[in-house]
Amino acid sequence: MHILEDILAHNLFIIFCGSAASRKSAERGCYYCGPGNKFWPQFSRITGRENIIPGSIEDCRIVLKFGIGLTDLNKTESGSDRSLTKSEYDTGSFMQKMLEYAPRYIVFNGKEAARHALKRREIEYGMQSEMIGESALFVAPSTSGLSAKDWKYHGEECWGRIGEIYSEMQAGED
Helix, strand or coil, X not given: CXXXXXXXXXXXXXXXXXXXXXXXXXXXXCCCCCCCCCHHHHHXXXXXXXXXXXXXXXXXXXXXXXXXXXXXXXCCCECCHHHCCHHHCCHHHHXXXXXXXXXXXXXXXCHHHHHHHXXXXXXXXXXXXXXXXXXXXXXXXXXXXXXXXXXXXXXXXXXXXXXXXXXXXXXXXX
């Protein structure tokens, strides 16, 4: 059974992919609801929407209205990256979904998610040279409150770039 269901659709601008739900997100049944998580403030900044604070999976579906989707690689466990079982990362299913839904960008919310999906240890923040099908790949610092160090040095720059990419895609739709 999946802790959080995917929020996906065809023709999305971006699908954000994390490692797994935090314990708080699993309890609430809502993506990125842990204390100190910066995802929703960044979502608001990227989309120009007023601050959204979802309280349920239904509330999280608002992302679809903005051409954005949400998923995790490990759908059966919750907690910090260090507490997760490596064998529970379902990269095969993730790859199938990304090829099926074919977003313009897949943004990994943290290096750990990218490491598992791309099956390589060395990951840099920003645009990646490879693609998944027709989807460009971007690695951003995790929005988790536990990732303050990475956020301090790379967060604003990377998430700012995601905002620019999103704006460019939206402008291209007009």
